[in-house]
Each structure stands twice: as C-alpha cells, then as structure tokens.
Amino acid sequence: MLRRPRLGEPRRRLSLRDLQRAGAPGVTVLLLTLLACAARAPTQTGKASWYGDELRGNPTASGEPFRPSKRTAAHKTLPFGTVVKVTRTDTGESVRVVINDRGPYAKGRVIDLSERAAKRIDMIDEGVVTVEIRVVGCKERYERCD
Structure with missing residues (x-):
C-alpha cells in the first residue's frame, strides 16, 4: 500500500516495486490521477x-x-x-x-x-x-x- 509522506519527510520517487505493492487497483488510480493532472495543466x-x-x-x-x-x-x-x-x-x-x-x-x-x-x-x-x-x-x- 502506498502511503502519503509525513510533514517534513523528504519526497522520494515511486519505484516499480512501490507500484507492484500497490497492486492493479493502485496502479489504475495512479494512472487516472496522472492523466487528470495532465489534462488540467495550466x-x-x-x-x-x-x-x-x-x-x-x-x-x-x-x-x-x-x-x-x-x-x-x-x-x-x-x-x-x-x-x-x-x-x-x-x-x-x-x-x-x-x-x-x-x-x-x-x-x-x-x-x-x-x-x-x-x-x-x-x-x-x-x-x-x-x-x-x-x-x-x-x-x-x-x-x-x-
């Protein structure tokens, strides 16, 4: 399961392992979120x-x-x-x-x-x-x- 970083915690890139752990539903949500953000890019x-x-x-x-x-x-x-x-x-x-x-x-x-x-x-x-x-x-x- 992917977790949200805590306040003050340094950011890190998602790895392939993170995506695999999230499972198919997690990957689907992530891809839909990325597509929505790209469509709304100012x-x-x-x-x-x-x-x-x-x-x-x-x-x-x-x-x-x-x-x-x-x-x-x-x-x-x-x-x-x-x-x-x-x-x-x-x-x-x-x-x-x-x-x-x-x-x-x-x-x-x-x-x-x-x-x-x-x-x-x-x-x-x-x-x-x-x-x-x-x-x-x-x-x-x-x-x-x-």
Whole structure:
C-alpha cells in the first residue's frame, strides 16, 4: 500500500516495486490521477521574445550562468526547474524549455526564450511571436518545482 509522506519527510520517487505493492487497483488510480493532472495543466497564452549571446555567461536569477545554446527560458512566476512546452500559435511548432531565469520585463510578454529555443520554433527573424505555454514537468537537479 502506498502511503502519503509525513510533514517534513523528504519526497522520494515511486519505484516499480512501490507500484507492484500497490497492486492493479493502485496502479489504475495512479494512472487516472496522472492523466487528470495532465489534462488540467495550466496554460498561458501571450507574446514570447528571445535573448542570446549578449548575455552569455551572466548569472540568471537561479544562479546558473546564461547559456544561449541551452533550451532555457525566463518566466515571471514559474518556479525554477519547471519544464514548459512553448508552442507557436500560428505554426504549431513547439519546444520544451526549463525555467531558470526571471522576466520578461517588456510589457505584454509572458516568456523570454534562449536563442536555441527560439531557433527551434523558428522565431529568430520575427523576434516576438504569440505562444501558448503549458507546464509539463520538473527538472530533477532543482530542489522543488511545485
């Protein structure tokens, strides 16, 4: 039987053994819960811009040096380490990025992408495009993303 962690107890990943112990009903409930959460994942639509070489090596708000060659992004409120799928609303092109910085600070913008991420959705020439952002996960190296 899977148990809920106690207050202050460190989180741990579920193992295959945990799922086997839970039995078929437990696995079914777990899968249905995951599907329901994915369906309700919050989205945000707005303008995206990008930043590149001019800030290479400068510290991001998370403390990491900025690397234009990585698929990262700046968002005003999402926790560092959050993985988001950024989709252009006009072409459907998408890229997954990790939030590691704060911004954008230009009015009307919801996310700033690294140069590599911007190239992936073919927005370098336009500079600013309309996108939909959907939270899809969390990077392990960050302490928490929730």
